[in-house]
Amino acid sequence: MPKLYDCDISGSCYKIRLFLNILGVDYDAVKVDFVNKEHKNPSYLALNPFGEIPIFEDGDLRLRDAQAILIYIAGKYDPSGLWFPKDAKAQGQIAQWLSTGGGEIMNAAGARLVKVLNYPMDLEKLHAGANRVFKIMDDHLANRQFLELGRPTIADIACFPYTALAGEGGIDLSPYKNVVAWIERMKHIEGFVPMPGIPSAA
């Protein structure tokens, strides 16, 4: 059975939990004590020298980086091929948002670390970066139900958690009405699971 190095309050780990649950894939969760920085311990760094969660293990394969793990899981466990289709155009379109999910949206993740765990980072700069990308997403979603292909893909999974958690970082999503509607839409996907800070649909 695949193994996820996991932490309840991590939006990055939640990307993987959410996708596995949507696909109905069983897995073992190994809890990592993120608050006490277990992911910076030598034994964890031996598994992932980047010192980040999640890690995903499946047989003799060990992967780091939530976006890479989503790509692997889609290829291995999604027989429909709908979440990350094999064709070049769809993969390119989706990969744009994998970069955004692991990139600009992490400004919102950083703001949350400042607010919740007192990380010493520049909150103003993080807020500016987060608001910039949420505005872009809001414009993009003005005439779309999901980020690409007109249906949920791993693009949405990669961008969803830290967007939905933005309020915990002190970011007000209410100006981004299309983003707020998209968050609600995500919560109605069959197999959706909540996490602390991201409740199920009302």
Place this chain on the structure above:
Amino acid sequence: MPKLYDCDISGSCYKIRLFLNILGVDYDAVKVDFVNKEHKNPSYLALNPFGEIPIFEDGDLRLRDAQAILIYIAGKYDPSGLWFPKDAKAQGQIAQWLSTGGGEIMNAAGARLVKVLNYPMDLEKLHAGANRVFKIMDDHLANRQFLELGRPTIADIACFPYTALAGEGGIDLSPYKNVVAWIERMKHIEGFVPMPGIPSAA
């Protein structure tokens, strides 16, 4: 013919030029005046609201983000399938380094912007981030010729430019002997092209 919004001195654009040349794909280059911030002009932002180069256009498809473009080009123009194979395991392994190339290694790109174009960023922090990832890559390459699969893939293309340009940002690569050897190895790939700051193999 596909179209690349390009800038000679951009390592991100060079990723695409290098890969297209290796695959022998013809394209039109549209020069973007990065130094004078043409990529922040309204007409450019209409093409890519993130205000970043490169953009790649192919028929009715327009893609942003160098890593997403590499994925698309591999799927569309590499009949060998060797640069980004279709199987889940290989895609996951490679995607880890796409994230690194668009993520941690961009610390080195930032340091270069500070040194070359006087961007107001924290050079010390950028150097620390760059050295951290180069150490990880150096350890990873201790018993490998290329980042994954034992041969060149788009993982290497994504990580190569800003690593090879690190010196322009004031970063000394000499402690990372495996990285230096990998850079030389990259220069011997058939179809390699140089860029300003990355000369051909001696």
